Amino acid sequence: MPSESVPNLADKYRKEFSVFQNLHYLNSCSQGALANSVKRGLAEYVETMEIHGSSWGEWAGYQERARESVSTFFAVPKHEVAITTSVSAAISAVASALDFTGVRKKIVLTENDFPTSGQIWHAQEIRGATVVHAPANPDGTVNMGALLEMIDTETALVCISHICFRNGIRTELEPIIEAAKKVGALVMIDAYQSVGSVPIDINELRPDFLVGGTLKYLLGVPGTAFLYARSETTSELIPTTTGWFAARDIFTMGIHEYDPATDARRFESGTPAVPSLYPAVAGLEIINSIGINDIYAYVSGIHNAIREGLESLGASIVTPRDPIKHGAMLAIASRDQNAHVAALEEYKVITSCRDGNVRISPHFYNDDSDVEAVVSAFAKTRELLA
Ligand SMILES: Cc1ncc(COP(=O)(O)O)c(C=O)c1O
Numbered sequence: 505m506p507s508e509s510v511p512n513l514a515d516k517y518r519k520e521f522s523v524f525q526n527l528h529y530l531n532s533c534s535q536g537a538l539a540n541s542v543k544r545g546l547a548e549y550v551e552t553m554e555i556h557g558s559s560w561g562e563w564a565g566y567q568e569r570a571r572e573s574v575s576t577f578f579a580v581p582k583h584e585v586a587i588t589t590s591v592s593a594a595i596s597a598v599a600s601a602l603d604f605t606g607v608r609k610k611i612v613l614t615e616n617d618f619p620t621s622g623q624i625w626h627a628q629e630i631r632g633a634t635v636v637h638a639p640a641n642p643d644g645t646v647n648m649g650a651l652l653e654m655i656d657t658e659t660a661l662v663c664i665s666h667i668c669f670r671n672g673i674r675t676e677l678e679p680i681i682e683a684a685k686k687v688g689a690l691v692m693i694d695a696y697q698s699v700g701s702v703p704i705d706i707n708e709l710r711p712d713f714l715v716g717g718t719l720k721y722l723l724g725v726p727g728t729a730f731l732y733a734r735s736e737t738t739s740e741l742i743p744t745t746t747g748w749f750a751a752r753d754i755f756t757m758g759i760h761e762y763d764p765a766t767d768a769r770r771f772e773s774g775t776p777a778v779p780s781l782y783p784a785v786a787g788l789e790i791i792n793s794i795g796i797n798d799i800y801a802y803v804s805g806i807h808n809a810i811r812e813g814l815e816s817l818g819a820s821i822v823t824p825r826d827p828i829k830h831g832a833m834l835a836i837a838s839r840d841q842n843a844h845v846a847a848l849e850e851y852k853v854i855t856s857c858r859d860g861n862v863r864i865s866p867h868f869y870n871d872d873s874d875v876e877a878v879v880s881a882f883a884k885t886r887e888l889l890a
Pocket residue numbers: 589590591592593618620621665667669694695696697717729
């Protein structure tokens with residue numbers, strides 16, 4: 505359980521999430537639990553349409569509120585934040601801005617990246633890119649020595665998943681960013697599995713790009729994601745995957761030229777996913793009001809309590825124990841991942857699975873009753889442990 509010096513966030517906030525009346529919800533790595541205020545956000549969109557009919561002004565305002573909330577969350581300027589409809593859209597826009605016809609053709613990835621990242625970067629091979637993957641160590645962590653060796657003067661960009669969606673392994677970002685900076689390569693962090701549950705200090709780390717979405721630990725619904733683009737190092741990059749919402753002046757409605765915004769908005773595209781912006785802003789408001797450091801401290805306690813309980817059952821925990829090598833998620837090796845998730849659900853414990861592992865992903869709304877329920881459900885389904 506979280507130590508006594510850490511505020512008990514579940515005590516204060518759990519009642520705002522109706523799902524806990526029915527279930528032990530521990531699947532925030534897939535999607536966050538629905539908060540009442542997030543639900544109200546969705547309703548507000550519908551009401552706006554019913555009251556005003558069309559409402560372009562308010563819609564555009566919500567895109568800006570989302571930008572503001574993300575910039576507050578990371579303590580970075582708004583002009584360095586683009587609001588996109590998915591992480592895939594954000595990565596694609598950046599990829600389209602890179603020129604692979606010169607010396608810098610290389611994209612460095614790992615074995616722990618999300619499929620969309622691997623697929624988008626490999627798609628750039630058609631445009632001249634060479635894509636390499638740093639190997640994994642036997643325990644699934646990124647082989648840092650091999651990765652750092654791959655970063656050289658031919659490297660255009662290194663794209664790293666901060667926390668792996670399959671096994672919960674966190675990769676240390678500092679040495680990678682430092683190595684890339686030394687040779688003038690760009691770095692993109694895919695923070696979707698960490699944002700909202702693990703602190704990320706952009707001002708300290710100074711990555712060139714960081715992508716994430718609001719669906720998981722930021723409590724939103726599908727359709728709102730973001731790109732941070734450091735203006736100091738990326739302002740010369742002009743995307744060719746674009747759209748009218750990326751124009752310098754959206755309202756010129758020109759069709760005879762491409763005149764992208766000069767700030768990060770140039771990485772945006774067409775009409776925002778407006779119904780998703782309302783709940784995204786509501787979710788970010790909750791996270792910003794609690795503060796990421798308290799969330800991290802609290803969730804670490806829940807993570808450790810689950811780990812201890814499952815270890816006592818003899819479970820094989822794939823996610824490393826070292827706190828700098830994991831975030832919220834615990835991945836548990838399973839004999840049959842789908843049957844395992846279904847069996848846990850029989851006991852009202854909601855998890856998910858990938859790559860032969862059951863993923864348990866707590867957040868600040870989980871409490872001791874969830875810890876007990878998950879350990880008890882694993883005990884009752886012990887035969888599925890690998
Ligand atoms: C680490 C990571 N990156 C990217 C994605 C995909 O994001 P999107 O569907 O918004 O493109 C996910 C989704 O689960 C993810 O976990």
